[in-house]
Amino acid sequence: MRKPLLRILVFLTLIGWSGCSQKTESEVKMANRFPNEDAPLALLMREMFSDMEEIKYSIERGDEIKAYLKKHSELLHARPTNPQVKTATFELMGSAYLESLKMLEESPKALLQDNFKMVIQTCLGxxxxxxxxxxxxxxxxNKEAS
Incomplete structure (x- = not known):
C-alpha cells in the first residue's frame, strides 16, 4: 500500500516541478529576441545600446550628454556568453571603444556628432x-532621427 502512494506523490511532485519550469509565451518571445539573456556582457551590451540612443538624441536636441564611461568600462570584465570571446583582440577593441567614448564625453559641442559616429564605428568594428x-x-x- 505504501509503494503506490509513494509513487503517486513522486509523480505529482514531478508534475508540479515541470509546471513551474514552463515558460510563459512572453518569456519565450524574450528568450528568442535576446538569446544570450543570462550573460552579463550581453545584458550590458543591451544597456550600452540604450545609452547610445540617449546620447544620440541628446546631441540632436543640443542637450548635455550624460557620462557613461565608468558603466561601459565593465565590458572588459563582464562574463560573455562564450568565454572564448575574451581574447587580446577583444580587449584591444573594447579599449578602443572606451577611448572613443571618453573622447565623445570630453568633446566640445561642435565635435559631438562626429565623435558619436566614431564611437558607433568602434562598436561596428x-x-x-x-x-x-x-x-x-x-x-x-547612424541614421538621422525623423
Missing amino acids: CHQQYCPGPIKRINLL
Whole structure:
C-alpha cells in the first residue's frame, strides 16, 4: 500500500516541478529576441545600446550628454556568453571603444556628432569580428532621427 502512494506523490511532485519550469509565451518571445539573456556582457551590451540612443538624441536636441564611461568600462570584465570571446583582440577593441567614448564625453559641442559616429564605428568594428547579430541594430544609431 505504501509503494503506490509513494509513487503517486513522486509523480505529482514531478508534475508540479515541470509546471513551474514552463515558460510563459512572453518569456519565450524574450528568450528568442535576446538569446544570450543570462550573460552579463550581453545584458550590458543591451544597456550600452540604450545609452547610445540617449546620447544620440541628446546631441540632436543640443542637450548635455550624460557620462557613461565608468558603466561601459565593465565590458572588459563582464562574463560573455562564450568565454572564448575574451581574447587580446577583444580587449584591444573594447579599449578602443572606451577611448572613443571618453573622447565623445570630453568633446566640445561642435565635435559631438562626429565623435558619436566614431564611437558607433568602434562598436561596428568589434561586432564584425565577434558577434555580428547586433550590427543591423547598431546601424540604426547612424541614421538621422525623423
